[in-house]
Each structure stands twice: as structure tokens, then as C-alpha cells.
Amino acid sequence: MKYDVAVVGGGVAGLTAAIYAAKAGKRTIVVEKQERLGGRAVTNKISGAYFNLGGHALYFGDAHETFRELGLSLQGNKPSIDAYGIWKGKLSTLPMGVGSLLTTPLLSLKGKMEFAAWLTKLGKLDMRAFDRISLREWIERNVHDPMVRNLFYSLLRTASFAAAPDLQAAGPVLQQLKNALQGVLYLDRGWGTMIDELTQKALGHGVQILAKSKAVSVEHRGGLVQHVLCEDGTKVEANHIILAVPPAAAHRLVPHAEATALHTWKEQAIEITTACLDVALRRLPKPKQQLVYGIDQTVFLSNQSRAATLSDDGAQVISLLKYQGTDKNPEKDLQELEQTLDMVQPGWRSELVEKQFLPRMTVCHDFMHLKRLENPGPAVPEIAGLYVAGEWATHGEMLVDAATASAKRAVQHVLSHTDSGRATTYEHRDVI
Incomplete structure (x- = not known):
């Protein structure tokens, strides 16, 4: 199979890159190892409740603008900002x-x-x-x-x-x-609906999607990309390859990556994680206490159902987060999250319909931090035609905004270099 652009990874960044490349007239394919597209933006439906993989809120930044530009409906609403704070074991009105x-x-x-x-x-x-x-x-x-x-x-x-x-x-x-x-936007039936729309947009623009196909190598020769090799032997030839995967995965995929910028980007990456507890309750014991910030605790609680439809039968879907540092203890984190719920919604266990606990959910694989040597991508300068995208390839954007912005940067570089004369020098935005 031969394409103009091959995208490895079918999450938000990969789908966004594929759509923009196809819109520009490039024959494009997405290679995704999972059966479901979306990565960390998928939604699990359990007992009629829609659970994202942790707390998801769409800010009014690059991703929102991008999705609107692509024509996504983004069904949902902005929640009320009335909130409480936890300080010294008590709830108080937050300003x-x-x-x-x-x-x-x-x-x-x-x-x-x-x-x-x-x-x-x-x-x-x-x-x-x-x-x-x-x-x-x-x-x-x-x-x-x-x-x-x-x-x-x-x-x-x-x-x-x-x-x-x-x-x-x-x-x-x-x-x-x-x-x-x-304000932020909570999406009806979770972020999976957004992924479904992105997928349909991609297909509508002629993007080919190769799901359940694990990429194992991105071959290059003479400083030029050649093809993506999949575990089952499938070979996808492409003039341009966008790696919309985490930095460690990108490093593993490329032979001799230690001699490229991919090595620097992998070594400087610092992962951010959270422990996530989502619960669906038949009713709220304390209806007014729906948004709570930890002040002297690194926790956060939001009833996302106050703004979005997240169940088929009216259950209230609450998301709780424990922002993690280097010390991660799943049992302790779950206990702290449940104790937070005990304080905010006492008696919640008797109203419980379903729950989902993710002890170590990746928020981002890297971010703008003071130990960075350079901001990743969009191009890998040592290998013409090779690019990176994802929330970790940020040049200042955060979270899903970084995913969409980096995807568009990668496609802009693809379009700025002709297939017959791909340059080997690319822009880098240095940090120091």
C-alpha cells in the first residue's frame, strides 16, 4: 500500500492530522493498533452510564476551534461554576x-x-x-x-x-x-461521540483506516522515510509519516532513533498522571455540592451530568481526580477519593449504580517544563518526511489543545515540502 501520508496512532492528534492532510488532497491512511479509535478519548458505556477515561472537559482553546472548523457538532453544555473548596477537612464556598x-x-x-x-x-x-x-x-x-x-x-x-x-x-x-x-464544555455521552464524529469526518475525506494493526517499525533509508511495517507483515509505504504516539513509542518504532531528536524528546519527557474515580449515582444526596476543588488536598470532583447527558436513565455521573506526583499508591488514592465523595455526597454508596476506577491514568506524556531542552517537532530533523504529533509535542498548548495544534503543525510541514524535494532541515522551537 502506498500513500502520501501515513499516520501512526488513531487518537485525537492522529485523526486531526489525517483529516487535514486528506483535506489538502493527500492520500492518507491511519494505522491504529486497537480496534477502537480514540486513544484516551474513548468512552466506556457501563450499566447505561457513559464514563470517559478520567475527567474530560473541553476548554475554549485550539481543540474547540479546530473541531468547530471541521464541522463537529460538539453536543453538550457549559456547567455552572458555583463551587466549593476543601480546606482543613471542611467544605466552604469558593470565590x-x-x-x-x-x-x-x-x-x-x-x-x-x-x-x-x-x-x-x-x-x-x-x-x-x-x-x-x-x-x-x-x-x-x-x-x-x-x-x-x-x-x-x-x-x-x-x-x-x-x-x-x-x-x-x-x-x-x-x-x-x-x-x-x-467556561468549559461537557459533552453528551462523553468524548467518544467526538471521536465518532472525527472518524466519520476522516472517512468522508477519503482517509483509509487500518485498525487492529500494530505498527512495529518505521523504516528509513538515506535520511528519508520509507514505510510503516506492521506486526502482521503489512507494509504501508508513504512519503510522509506522522507519529501520533507517545515519545517512548515513537522512539521504539524508529531504527537508530538514538541518533535523532526522538532520543532527546524521549529522555526529557515527564509523564503526568492522575488517579480517576467515576461513579454513576441514582440521585445526589447533596444536590448543591456538585463542583469541589481540593485546596489543601490534590483532589477535584465534578458532577458532569449537571451540564451533559451521561446516562440513559438519568443517573448522575460524577468524576473525581487525584492529581499524582512521584508517589503513587492505588489503594491510598482510591481511599482518598472515596473519602472526598463521603464528604461531598454522604450516603453515596446506597445510590451507586456503577463505578470505574483508573489508578494511574496518563494526562500527558510530556508538557512545557523547566527541564526541557527543546520543544518536540513537528519534524524529526534527521529523517526527512518524519513528524510527531500528540499532546506531548506541545509548543505551549496544553492537553487536547496540544494534540490538535501539534497535528496541524505536522501537516503544515508536510504541505510545505514537495515529495520530490523534501528538505532535511526543519524549524525547531528551542526552549533554552
């Missing part, structure tokens, strides 16, 4: 608007004034100015009231799905919080 800011017991009058000033100021800042300092350094340098600092850590942790303030570059996380303040 998310004018009313809650005035009534919250968490802040002093001085703290309320500083927090209100920051809510106004955030929308005007150029976040790129903070790309080279850590999130902790930015907070400790700029936020003065101790409780306001605690609230910032909590909000920024939730916006980025990461508890790594000493490693995270401040700029991207602050931009993510800025996007979050516009």
Missing part, C-alpha cells in the same frame, strides 16, 4: 463570582480584594512572558495573600490536571486558567 467572593469565609477582606483584582488582571496579561519561570516562582513572587496563593495553586492545578508547580512553566498554565475562566 468563583461576585456573590461567592463576597460571602466566602476562606478569604479576609484584603484577600478578597486581591483575588478580585487578579480575576480582572489575568485577562490582560501576556502569558508568554512567563514561559521561562516555574509556576511556583510566579505565584510566590506575584500573589501576596497566603490564602489567595492557596486558591491559585488549586485553580491552576485543576486547569492543567497536574500537581507539579516546581516543574511547570508558568505561562502555559496561566493561559489555560485564562481559557478556563471562559
Whole structure:
């Protein structure tokens, strides 16, 4: 089989890249090892409830703009931002608007004034100015009231799905919080519906999809890509190959990758994970307590059913997250998540319809952190016609925004080089 573009990996980044390549007139194929497309964006339907793989919210960033441009319906709604915070074992109103800011017991009058000033100021800042300092350094340098600092850590942790303030570059996380303040979108029947639509768009543009076919090698010769070799012996020849897989997987696929930038990207990658507990309840024991941020705990709870249809029979689907550091203990994490649910929705066990626990769910395989040597891709400079995409190939975007932005960068490079004269030098965006 011979194609203009072969995409290895059928997640959000892979499907996005395939659609844009096909729209540009390139004969395109997606090679996916699983039977289902979507990667970490699939949705599991259990006992009539739709469970994503962990908490999923669509921010109004690059991914939302991309999906709208591609014509996806994105059925769902923006949830209310009325929230509570967990501080010293108690629930208190979180200052998310004018009313809650005035009534919250968490802040002093001085703290309320500083927090209100920051809510106004955030929308005007150029976040790129903070790309080279850590999130902790930015907070400790700029936020003065101790409780306001605690609230910032909590909000920024939730916006980025990461508890790594000493490693995270401040700029991207602050931009993510800025996007979050516009609200988020919870999708009806989960993110699997979005994957279904992306798949149909790809097929509609003529993309070939080779599912249940594991790529084992990306062959190259003389500095040019040749083909993708699959486990069953299938060989997919292509002038351009986009690896929409994690950095370690990309490194394994390419012979002699240690002599390429793929090695640097793999070695510098720092994975972010969460423990995820999703439950479907017949009813909420405490209907008002549907959105809760941990302030002195790295937990988060959201009843996504308050904005989206996530069950066939009206059950309420609640997602809980424990943002993990280097110390991961599945039993302890599950206990902490269940204790959070005990506090927020006491008696939930008697209302339980179904649950799903993911002890170590990957949020991203890499991110903009201070130990990075360079931002990955879109091209592998040593091998013409080879590109990378995925949430880890970020140039400042976060989460699914990084997946779609990196996919489009890869396709832009494909289109900028003719098949007969593919250049061997490509742009790199250095970090230091």
C-alpha cells in the first residue's frame, strides 16, 4: 500500500492530522493498533452510564476551534461554576463570582480584594512572558495573600490536571486558567461521540483506516522515510509519516532513533498522571455540592451530568481526580477519593449504580517544563518526511489543545515540502 501520508496512532492528534492532510488532497491512511479509535478519548458505556477515561472537559482553546472548523457538532453544555473548596477537612464556598467572593469565609477582606483584582488582571496579561519561570516562582513572587496563593495553586492545578508547580512553566498554565475562566464544555455521552464524529469526518475525506494493526517499525533509508511495517507483515509505504504516539513509542518504532531528536524528546519527557474515580449515582444526596476543588488536598470532583447527558436513565455521573506526583499508591488514592465523595455526597454508596476506577491514568506524556531542552517537532530533523504529533509535542498548548495544534503543525510541514524535494532541515522551537 502506498500513500502520501501515513499516520501512526488513531487518537485525537492522529485523526486531526489525517483529516487535514486528506483535506489538502493527500492520500492518507491511519494505522491504529486497537480496534477502537480514540486513544484516551474513548468512552466506556457501563450499566447505561457513559464514563470517559478520567475527567474530560473541553476548554475554549485550539481543540474547540479546530473541531468547530471541521464541522463537529460538539453536543453538550457549559456547567455552572458555583463551587466549593476543601480546606482543613471542611467544605466552604469558593470565590468563583461576585456573590461567592463576597460571602466566602476562606478569604479576609484584603484577600478578597486581591483575588478580585487578579480575576480582572489575568485577562490582560501576556502569558508568554512567563514561559521561562516555574509556576511556583510566579505565584510566590506575584500573589501576596497566603490564602489567595492557596486558591491559585488549586485553580491552576485543576486547569492543567497536574500537581507539579516546581516543574511547570508558568505561562502555559496561566493561559489555560485564562481559557478556563471562559467556561468549559461537557459533552453528551462523553468524548467518544467526538471521536465518532472525527472518524466519520476522516472517512468522508477519503482517509483509509487500518485498525487492529500494530505498527512495529518505521523504516528509513538515506535520511528519508520509507514505510510503516506492521506486526502482521503489512507494509504501508508513504512519503510522509506522522507519529501520533507517545515519545517512548515513537522512539521504539524508529531504527537508530538514538541518533535523532526522538532520543532527546524521549529522555526529557515527564509523564503526568492522575488517579480517576467515576461513579454513576441514582440521585445526589447533596444536590448543591456538585463542583469541589481540593485546596489543601490534590483532589477535584465534578458532577458532569449537571451540564451533559451521561446516562440513559438519568443517573448522575460524577468524576473525581487525584492529581499524582512521584508517589503513587492505588489503594491510598482510591481511599482518598472515596473519602472526598463521603464528604461531598454522604450516603453515596446506597445510590451507586456503577463505578470505574483508573489508578494511574496518563494526562500527558510530556508538557512545557523547566527541564526541557527543546520543544518536540513537528519534524524529526534527521529523517526527512518524519513528524510527531500528540499532546506531548506541545509548543505551549496544553492537553487536547496540544494534540490538535501539534497535528496541524505536522501537516503544515508536510504541505510545505514537495515529495520530490523534501528538505532535511526543519524549524525547531528551542526552549533554552
